[in-house]
Amino acid sequence: MNQEDASAVGEAQAVTSREKSKTDSIAVKDPASEPATAGRSVNEKCTHSVHVQIEIEGYASEAARDNVTKHIQRYAKELADKIREVERGDRVAGADNPEVTASTVIKASERLTRQRETVRSSPLDLILSIVSPISSGAAGILGSYLSTPLNIGVFGAVAAIAVISTTALVLKKVGDRNG
Secondary structure, X not given: OOHHHHHHHHHHHHHHHHHHHOEEEEEEOOOOOOOOOOOOOOOOOOOOOOOEEEEEEOOOOHHHHHHHHHHHHHHHHHHHHHHHHHHHHHOOOOOOOOOOOHHHHHHHHHHHHHHHHOOOXXXXXXXXXXXXXXXXXXXXXXXXXXXXXXXXXXXXXXXXXXXXXXXXXXHHHHHHHHO
16 A cells, blocks of 8 residues: 555545544634743743643534634634633732732633623613703703693603603613523
């Protein structure tokens, strides 16, 4: 068997193995990271390289694996940034040396999760936040001018808009809080 045949057999075995397992492994490693070494000075950056391996059920294309890798690296960077932020906030006044502990990592992870779960404002929220106070103020002012049927009608319409928009805003906020 020549070298080309051996290569073809190896590729066929790899494909057969993939079809049997129906699982792809994706290894994620930031090549720019270098392992932490002992003896660093206090002012040097300490870098820690992490190797992550995940399994995806079924076949994953090369583009899918690259996309997963990109998202994991982005999340890891966001977590590292949040860890630095939490560590700076927890550091005792006057301490120059940063110290990352397990509790710092847990706090950072929880804050990052909460930050990601924050409900995004919809256009309806913006509209209700503007219409509610304006219509309430207008209804208050128009309440002083109820001398004609037209003024009474305008006041009634503006007051109804104020009540409806404020009620909708409150119900939306309560609904967002309760999940």
